[in-house]
Amino acid sequence: MNRRYFIQLSSLGLGAMMVPSALEAGxxxxxxxxxxxQLLEPGADVAIKKKMADVALNAAKSKGATYADVRIGRYLxxxxxxxxxxxxxxxxxxxxxxxxxxxxxxxxxxxxxxxVTPEGIAKCTETAVAIAKANSRIQKEPVQLAPQxxxxxxxxxxxxxxxxxxxxxxEKIDLLMKVNxxxxxxxxxxxxxxxxxxxxxxxxxxxxxxxxxxxxHRIWPTFTVTAIDKQAGKFKTRDALSSPxxxxxxxxxxxxxxxxPGPNGLVGYRKSYDMVEDAIMxxxxxxxxxxAKSVQPGKYDLVLDPNHLGLTIHESVGHPLELDRxxxxxxxxxxxxxxxxxxxxTKNFNYGSKLVNIVADKTQPHTLGAVGYxxxxxxxxxxxxxxxxxLVNYQAIxxxxxxxxxxxxHGCCYADDWSSIQFQRMPNVSLKPGTEKRNVADMIKGVDxxxxxxxxxxxxxxxxxxxxxxxxxxxxEIKNGEIVGMLDDVAYQSNTQEFWNSCAQLxxxxxxxxxxSFFDGKGQPSQVSAVSxxxxxxRFNGVNVINTGRxx
Amino acid sequence: MAILTKEEAKQIIDKVLAFxxxxxxxxxxxxxxxxxxxxxxxxxxxxxxxNNLSLSITAVYGKRSGTATINEFDDASLEKTxxxxxxxxxxxxxxxxYVPMLGPQxxxxxxxxxxxxxxxxxxxxxxAAFDSIDPCSKKNLxxxxxxxxxxxxxxxxxxxxxxxxNKATSVDFSITVRTNDGLGSGYAKRDFNDxxxxxxxxxxxxxxxxxxxxxxxxxxxxxxxxxxxxxxASIDLLQNMMRSMDARxxxxxxxxxxxxxxxxxxxxxxxxxxxxxxxxxxxxxNPDSPFAGDGRPQExxxxxxxxxxxxxxxxxxxxxxxxxxxxxSPSGIIxxxxxxxxxxxxxxxEKGILVTRLWYIRAVDPxxxxxTGLTRDGTFYIENGKxxxxxxxxxxxxxxVIMLNNLEAMGKPVRVNGSMVPPLKIRDFTFTSLSDxx
Numbered sequence: 001m002n003r004r005y006f007i008q009l010s011s012l013g014l015g016a017m018m019v020p021s022a023l024e025a026g027x028x029x030x031x032x033x034x035x036x037x038q039l040l041e042p043g044a045d046v047a048i049k050k051k052m053a054d055v056a057l058n059a060a061k062s063k064g065a066t067y068a069d070v071r072i073g074r075y076l077x078x079x080x081x082x083x084x085x086x087x088x089x090x091x092x093x094x095x096x097x098x099x100x101x102x103x104x105x106x107x108x109x110x111x112x113x114x115x116v117t118p119e120g121i122a123k124c125t126e127t128a129v130a131i132a133k134a135n136s137r138i139q140k141e142p143v144q145l146a147p148q149x150x151x152x153x154x155x156x157x158x159x160x161x162x163x164x165x166x167x168x169x170x171e172k173i174d175l176l177m178k179v180n181x182x183x184x185x186x187x188x189x190x191x192x193x194x195x196x197x198x199x200x201x202x203x204x205x206x207x208x209x210x211x212x213x214x215x216x217h218r219i220w221p222t223f224t225v226t227a228i229d230k231q232a233g234k235f236k237t238r239d240a241l242s243s244p245x246x247x248x249x250x251x252x253x254x255x256x257x258x259x260x261p262g263p264n265g266l267v268g269y270r271k272s273y274d275m276v277e278d279a280i281m282x283x284x285x286x287x288x289x290x291x292a293k294s295v296q297p298g299k300y301d302l303v304l305d306p307n308h309l310g311l312t313i314h315e316s317v318g319h320p321l322e323l324d325r326x327x328x329x330x331x332x333x334x335x336x337x338x339x340x341x342x343x344x345x346t347k348n349f350n351y352g353s354k355l356v357n358i359v360a361d362k363t364q365p366h367t368l369g370a371v372g373y374x375x376x377x378x379x380x381x382x383x384x385x386x387x388x389x390x391l392v393n394y395q396a397i398x399x400x401x402x403x404x405x406x407x408x409x410h411g412c413c414y415a416d417d418w419s420s421i422q423f424q425r426m427p428n429v430s431l432k433p434g435t436e437k438r439n440v441a442d443m444i445k446g447v448d449x450x451x452x453x454x455x456x457x458x459x460x461x462x463x464x465x466x467x468x469x470x471x472x473x474x475x476x477e478i479k480n481g482e483i484v485g486m487l488d489d490v491a492y493q494s495n496t497q498e499f500w501n502s503c504a505q506l507x508x509x510x511x512x513x514x515x516x517s518f519f520d521g522k523g524q525p526s527q528v529s530a531v532s533x534x535x536x537x538x539r540f541n542g543v544n545v546i547n548t549g550r551x552x
Numbered sequence: 553m554a555i556l557t558k559e560e561a562k563q564i565i566d567k568v569l570a571f572x573x574x575x576x577x578x579x580x581x582x583x584x585x586x587x588x589x590x591x592x593x594x595x596x597x598x599x600x601x602x603n604n605l606s607l608s609i610t611a612v613y614g615k616r617s618g619t620a621t622i623n624e625f626d627d628a629s630l631e632k633t634x635x636x637x638x639x640x641x642x643x644x645x646x647x648x649x650y651v652p653m654l655g656p657q658x659x660x661x662x663x664x665x666x667x668x669x670x671x672x673x674x675x676x677x678x679x680a681a682f683d684s685i686d687p688c689s690k691k692n693l694x695x696x697x698x699x700x701x702x703x704x705x706x707x708x709x710x711x712x713x714x715x716x717x718n719k720a721t722s723v724d725f726s727i728t729v730r731t732n733d734g735l736g737s738g739y740a741k742r743d744f745n746d747x748x749x750x751x752x753x754x755x756x757x758x759x760x761x762x763x764x765x766x767x768x769x770x771x772x773x774x775x776x777x778x779x780x781x782x783x784x785a786s787i788d789l790l791q792n793m794m795r796s797m798d799a800r801x802x803x804x805x806x807x808x809x810x811x812x813x814x815x816x817x818x819x820x821x822x823x824x825x826x827x828x829x830x831x832x833x834x835x836x837x838n839p840d841s842p843f844a845g846d847g848r849p850q851e852x853x854x855x856x857x858x859x860x861x862x863x864x865x866x867x868x869x870x871x872x873x874x875x876x877x878x879x880x881s882p883s884g885i886i887x888x889x890x891x892x893x894x895x896x897x898x899x900x901x902e903k904g905i906l907v908t909r910l911w912y913i914r915a916v917d918p919x920x921x922x923x924t925g926l927t928r929d930g931t932f933y934i935e936n937g938k939x940x941x942x943x944x945x946x947x948x949x950x951x952x953v954i955m956l957n958n959l960e961a962m963g964k965p966v967r968v969n970g971s972m973v974p975p976l977k978i979r980d981f982t983f984t985s986l987s988d989x990x
Contacts, residue, residue: 032606032620032621032622032623033608033619033620033621033640034620034636035636035639035640035643085648086647086648086649087644087645087647088647090644110598110600135596135599138595138596139595140595173645189804189805189806190804190806226806228804228805228806230805230810230812230813230814231812231813232812233805233810233811233812233813234919235805235806235810235918235919237918327593328592328593328694328696328730329592329593329597329696330592330696331592331694331696331728331730332590332592332696332697332698332726332727332728333698335911335928335989336730336734338988338989340734419602421598458914458915458916458924459914460912460913460914460924460925460926460947461912462911462912462926462928462945462947462987462989463911463912463926463928463989464988464989464990465989466987466988466989467926467945467947467985467986467987467988467989469916469924469947469949469984469985471916489917491916491924491949493947493984493985495988524588524590524698524700525588525700544985546949546984548916548917548922548949549917549920550917550920550922550951550954551920552808552822552920552921552951552953552954
């Protein structure tokens with residue numbers, strides 16, 4: 001069976017910019033196609049899963065493993081793709097199996113099987129132990145696993161009020177058709193819209209004495225509106241300003257109480273998204289972009305919306321502080337990191353200005369990273385990465401924390417499927433809001449020459465995370481404390497340390513929202529993960545802006 | 553065994569089709585054995601092997617279609633999956649753009665399968681990794697690399713009598729070598745259908761050489777430079793451009809091939825007249841499957857000839873709307889070049905920059921195909937025909953369309969990423985800022 005296949009995006013109109021770094025080929029789908037009804041069938045009973053897990057743990061110990069963990073996973077996916085008046089594709093997929101990881105002779109071994117029977121699990125465990133023993137011959141140093149006390153039999157569920165898989169497919173199609181028709185009515189030439197729903201039903205057990213049952217839900221509604229001026233031979237797009245969330249279908253309720261009014265009729269969506277309203281605005285704004293003024297390159301003070309800043313945080317703080325990257329394990333693919341251990345050890349490396357406080361967490365409600373326990377059974381928590389501008393920590397898992405002198409894992413280990421081996425993945429990484437009372441209007445009032453940027457656009461950063469370039473969805477010129485109109489062809493280029501040191505002002509908690517990356521890629525072979533980044537609107541002074549307009 | 557013979561595959565497909573009660577039914581049967589080995593810090597980090605065999609059944613009623621997949625092949629399971637596909641189809645919304653399935657097709661013979669690759673085992677992978685790690689550790693360099701090998705088959709069939717079968721193998725290898733002080737980095741990549749052509753040691757030696765000679769990088773001012781793009785540097789930009797040659801997007805006014813006032817730029821000269829880009833599944837150096845996923849035959853297609861846009865690719869629906877041949881998109885491309893080696897091209901360059909690789913390439917403006925990204929793992933200044941010194945990495949903002957108008961010279965094409973691309977000498981390539989990354 002194809003463990004994963006890819007929905008090709010070019011024909012489905014999902015913008016290339018929305019696709020993660022490692023997965024340009026398409027949206028990954030795990031497992032086999034099933035009916036929507038099959039996605040609602042209950043998975044195996046917890047008591048049975050415990051019995052199966054014990055088969056693996058006992059087999060591992062009897063074969064000489066000093067540690068073993070087992071993940072019995074059922075991964076459900078429902079994806080809808082539409083354009084204008086047509087449903088292009090509906091994917092219902094289920095992936096079910098077990099992944100077994102062991103330490104034998106001080107070396108990791110991993111094997112996975114879709115044969116979730118006592119015999120299949122025992123055989124798979126033997127393979128994992130055999131691989132560990134074979135690899136131990138070329139291993140240089142034994143694995144140093146940070147201790148983790150067993151947590152007993154526990155469970156965790158994404159707090160949600162509407163399980164998206166229980167909502168009829170027709171209701172979802174009706175929503176997307178409404179989104180598309182409203183966009184078309186308001187000036188769109190074309191529109192594609194999509195809904196992505198994921199449910200991970202994960203059972204974890206380890207020789208530490210943990211039996212953890214988790215039910216994790218994620219949702220991502222999105223669209224791309226295109227406006228065309230055939231006479232001028234021009235087209236412009238505007239993507240949705242939604243955020244993928246660790247929520248159920250209630251994210252699509254569009255509650256007024258979760259809307260943050262912004263300048264120029266803009267709306268910031270907190271924990272509830274009004275997809276139709278956003279599509280109407282998108283169509284109007286895409287049309288406005290067709291005649292927007294092309295930016296004059298130079299230095300500007302940037303006012304960055306959370307729905308934009310999230311990606312900058314992801315690329316320039318999230319990735320460089322992954323300890324495996326810092327150590328060189330990703331050198332042949334994503335690269336290494338400028339944030340080396342010697343810089344961290346000085347305890348005075350100025351990653352950013354004093355205003356910059358960046359935390360990692362796997363606990364923030366409604367986020368993509370939120371779970372009770374990570375994929376090696378560690379209870380999740382929040383910890384500081386950058387405190388008052390100083391680099392203070394990394395993201396590390398059980399076999400890494402000894403390197404940074406810590407005794408317990410940060411709890412950010414993840415595998416995208418039962419058949420993938422778990423490894424260090426980015427937790428939520430968020431910029432803390434300011435403590436002084438301030439909204440976006442207040443912030444803009446203080447800017448003489450600036451650009452207000454909203455939404456996720458083009459993004460690129462080097463393999464050690466120094467130099468980056470970011471675009472956006474919407475750009476507004478700020479002159480003498482006021483928005484004077486829309487700009488086009490805007491991208492800013494900076495250096496990570498320089499950029500974060502130019503952080504000059506923060507909006508407060510009332511403006512705080514999360515941005516998310518739904519299919520973040522890492523590793524060879526590549527695995528996806530989902531992660532949120534919270535912030536409030538933030539000002540950065542004197543950033544270099546280039547003009548990206550060209551003639552061909 | 554994940555690789556079925558043509559006869560075995562046909563037997564299963566025929567059995568599935570015999571169970572069908574739908575208006576139309578198509579079947580895709582795929583099997584593969586994929587193995588990989590990954591190493592970093594001069595030590596193997598992960599390795600594995602996966603066998604896959606899967607059957608995907610699509611049932612169609614009128615303009616409604618549904619797909620179900622399975623990996624068991626007894627009669628009862630096959631029939632159950634046919635019924636499930638039919639049930640999903642009945643519940644599916646109508647697709648107004650549905651085009652009835654193709655009848656029998658004629659497919660070319662393509663040399664995609666090599667026993668040398670099919671028989672790769674864990675010992676072969678370990679040796680390939682050792683051959684790459686060993687020379688690095690002996691020179692106090694740090695290797696990080698990845699090799700992935702696949703042997704598989706793909707069979708398609710439908711209720712209108714279409715049947716196709718293809719076996720293919722591939723091996724992909726990439727290696728990054730870094731100096732232990734972190735000041736030098738080099739890269740090489742190789743891909744072949746025939747594993748006998750892969751030598752991980754010699755590829756690693758290229759990366760080692762680049763790492764060792766790149767440690768004393770000097771900063772040059774960003775600006776417009778003549779560059780020599782090695783094939784590993786230009787391939788992503790060229791492939792991105794090819795992916796944007798969809799006819800429907802052009803007709804709809806949202807492509808670099810859309811024309812001001814409506815229509816497309818098919819037949820217009822958009823590039824330097826020496827630019828010729830085609831695809832050919834029978835190519836000995838770069839063979840591809842003889843059929844597309846939907847059963848359309850893959851044949852030799854000229855995409856750009858003497859700088860003129862000759863073809864765009866079509867969905868079957870859009871081709872029917874436009875009354876033209878439904879040319880499918882190619883999987884690999886071949887860009888014709890010259891006879892010079894990379895060394896010859898360097899020798900013939902007065903001033904320029906040699907680029908090993910471009911990285912983190914992202915679309916900035918789909919209208920002009922403007923892309924941004926950075927140089928990586930070996931960037932050197934050329935003066936009077938010689939490599940003078942390494943330079944710090946640059947960020948670029950450039951469009952492959954502009955690039956292929958600023959063509960100075962082309963070398964001999966080499967295989968990269970399942971395509972054939974020559975080293976390209978380009979004038980006025982736009983670097984917009986410096987990066988400290990090594």
